[in-house]
Amino acid sequence: MAQLTYRASVSLAIAQSMRKDQKVFFIGEDVGAAGGVFKATVGLLEEFGKERVMDAPISEQAILGAAMGAAMTGLRPIAEIMFSDFLAVCWDIVANQIAKTRYMSDGQINIPLVIRTANGGGSKFGAQHSQSLENWSMMIPGLKVVAPSCPSDVLGLMDSAVKDPDPVIFYEHKSLYALKEEIEQTDISIPIGEANTLHEGKDITIIGLALMAQRAKEAALILKDKHDINAKVIDLRSLVPLDLQTIKKSVIETGHVLTVEENPRLCGWGAEISSLISEHCFKNLKGPVTRVTTPHVPLPSADILEDNTIPSVELIVNEVIKKLKGE
Amino acid sequence: MVEKLNDDIGEEKRLQLWELMLKLRLVEKKAYDLFLQNLIKGTSHLALGQEAIAGAFGVALKKGDYTFCTYRGHAHTLARGSSIEGVLGELMGRQCGLMKGKGGSMHLTDVDKGVMGSYAIIGAHLTIANGTALASKYNKTNEVSVCFFGDGTTNIGAFHEALNMAKIWNLPIVFVCENNLYMEYTPIHEVTAVEHPAADRAGAYDLDKIIVDGNDADEMLRTAEKAISKAREGKGPSLIEAKTYRHSGHSRADPGKYRPDEEVKDWMENKDPIKNYRAKLLDFNINEKIISEIEEKIKDQVEKATEISIASPIPEIKEIYTDVWANGGSEWHN
Numbered sequence A: 001m002a003q004l005t006y007r008a009s010v011s012l013a014i015a016q017s018m019r020k021d022q023k024v025f026f027i028g029e030d031v032g033a034a035g036g037v038f039k040a041t042v043g044l045l046e047e048f049g050k051e052r053v054m055d056a057p058i059s060e061q062a063i064l065g066a067a068m069g070a071a072m073t074g075l076r077p078i079a080e081i082m083f084s085d086f087l088a089v090c091w092d093i094v095a096n097q098i099a100k101t102r103y104m105s106d107g108q109i110n111i112p113l114v115i116r117t118a119n120g121g122g123s124k125f126g127a128q129h130s131q132s133l134e135n136w137s138m139m140i141p142g143l144k145v146v147a148p149s150c151p152s153d154v155l156g157l158m159d160s161a162v163k164d165p166d167p168v169i170f171y172e173h174k175s176l177y178a179l180k181e182e183i184e185q186t187d188i189s190i191p192i193g194e195a196n197t198l199h200e201g202k203d204i205t206i207i208g209l210a211l212m213a214q215r216a217k218e219a220a221l222i223l224k225d226k227h228d229i230n231a232k233v234i235d236l237r238s239l240v241p242l243d244l245q246t247i248k249k250s251v252i253e254t255g256h257v258l259t260v261e262e263n264p265r266l267c268g269w270g271a272e273i274s275s276l277i278s279e280h281c282f283k284n285l286k287g288p289v290t291r292v293t294t295p296h297v298p299l300p301s302a303d304i305l306e307d308n309t310i311p312s313v314e315l316i317v318n319e320v321i322k323k324l325k326g327e
Numbered sequence B: 001m002v003e004k005l006n007d008d009i010g011e012e013k014r015l016q017l018w019e020l021m022l023k024l025r026l027v028e029k030k031a032y033d034l035f036l037q038n039l040i041k042g043t044s045h046l047a048l049g050q051e052a053i054a055g056a057f058g059v060a061l062k063k064g065d066y067t068f069c070t071y072r073g074h075a076h077t078l079a080r081g082s083s084i085e086g087v088l089g090e091l092m093g094r095q096c097g098l099m100k101g102k103g104g105s106m107h108l109t110d111v112d113k114g115v116m117g118s119y120a121i122i123g124a125h126l127t128i129a130n131g132t133a134l135a136s137k138y139n140k141t142n143e144v145s146v147c148f149f150g151d152g153t154t155n156i157g158a159f160h161e162a163l164n165m166a167k168i169w170n171l172p173i174v175f176v177c178e179n180n181l182y183m184e185y186t187p188i189h190e191v192t193a194v195e196h197p198a199a200d201r202a203g204a205y206d207l208d209k210i211i212v213d214g215n216d217a218d219e220m221l222r223t224a225e226k227a228i229s230k231a232r233e234g235k236g237p238s239l240i241e242a243k244t245y246r247h248s249g250h251s252r253a254d255p256g257k258y259r260p261d262e263e264v265k266d267w268m269e270n271k272d273p274i275k276n277y278r279a280k281l282l283d284f285n286i287n288e289k290i291i292s293e294i295e296e297k298i299k300d301q302v303e304k305a306t307e308i309s310i311a312s313p314i315p316e317i318k319e320i321y322t323d324v325w326a327n328g329g330s331e332w333h334n
């Protein structure tokens, strides 16, 4: 039994995958000698050497291009994009090349790679180092989108992501890097596409991802203790593939749904889930599906501004009460 | 050097190169005819006039080597040995096409032949070609990766990122800039800070400045072989700038009127790689009968492949939903 941080579970997950499969290598900026700007890759260079842990220049297109080309030959690269915001400078490689090449080649080419990236707010880094960009990749056919909310999910989902024959974007949440968990078994595998229930309840379904799943769980504890409301909290873990069955099952039981997203309002993943629920469970709904999101603004930097922009536990609690009690 | 028939290149390879270039020319002409008959839809970018570059590399490369090209990639694909019906069928959107109509003219891919794709977003494939080269180095195998692109491509960031990375990691790769003097409709010199768009940038990445007459098939072959050997011996990347000219417009819709008539005439009449190579073979006293037999053979191959492509069924609608994922399907939720 060991206590692991989310941060330490990242490097352990990568190391476990690299120990198991010689085809796995790791490439990124400042990832080797420096151990990553979030210290999430400490120790990898020492264990695996320069051939498998490659410090790259500030060339995001060249990093992902090299990872893609290597994956086309059957290697299994893990590439790091330091901040998810930087995906914008290599989005051609992600959205046009990595995502579409299998389809356009009529299945001649597989691209088994993982792009891991630090995502999300909470660090007061301002609008270009704090975004939650899962939506960007969710809307591109051909990309799998994973966002773990706890250390054990990092371990289990990374194992699956590296083994996956398709490209996976692995969004690590910056505000979760310090999160600790007691973990008995570290060499675990969690299938991509299976949501996790973080809190049981039959009054309302709250659907979250990454940091928002954790906040929804905290909200559920308060709702139970102080407001006698039993919320079921579903941590989606991945947006593509999406575990619609788990969502449906819960909606049929509760009839009330709240999605909690960190991204700005427009075209957030909650809108897609809301649409799916109205298509598949309309008769089970007791009210409209509602969404908590960041307002449709770039993320501001100052403490009080950022804290009041990203959905908080308190906001989730209040939204649930408003929905269920009309207050 | 004073060239003789049986010099470093030799008769056999010269005839092989001649046959290949001719095939590229005749298939491309056929593609043009098929457009006019409306049997090919969409867009298409012909490499008429640029055959010596694809041809030389086609002869110089080995099975297992990787090539990456652009939307102007029919010739590069055929040069690796892909079937004519595979190429024409793809252009026509038929089941016999290399990708059963799912990629189209700009994305020809034939992995079995080492054709690792044709790329339509300028610059991207230079970075991706580094990846197959990196894999060869990682696996300690000795394939060479070759990446073809245009002069216009030297002005996008990915070109510079890719060259730097190839150099610092000493990758077994050859970058080939086909300088046909125009990026789409704009003369390259009007939008480029240096005279030689690729070669003048080589020094910035500690690479040799290599400029070659891309319409001289023998010189092209020598340059290709040298760079490929260097890469295969673990001596790192090369950047070649091959001067050439396209005979047709940029793409299907382009009559190419922005080019001076004199310039077009000069390249078509005096610098046509195929016409000149034929004359050279005759100068070497190769029997004209041998040459015309090859011509007849290729014409016949192109006609047969055209018939096969036209007769090939169109794809089934259900193909829309295949091969997004490695499981063969397109589902995104359970």
Ligand SMILES: Cc1ncc(C[n+]2csc(CCOP(=O)(O)OP(=O)(O)O)c2C)c(N)n1
Pocket (backbone or CB within 6 Å): B072, B120, B121, B122, B123, B149, B150, B151, B152, B153, B154, B180, B182, B183, B184, B250
């Ligand atoms: C990133 C990007 N910008 C613009 C285009 C549109 N475009 C297609 S081909 C082309 C010209 C490219 O010129 P060059 O690299 O010289 O290649 P050539 O067509 O002459 O073979 C342009 C601008 C594109 N496909 N991708």
Ligand SMILES: [Mg+2]
Pocket (backbone or CB within 6 Å): B150, B151, B152, B178, B179, B180, B181, B182, B183, B184
């Ligand atoms: Mg050009």
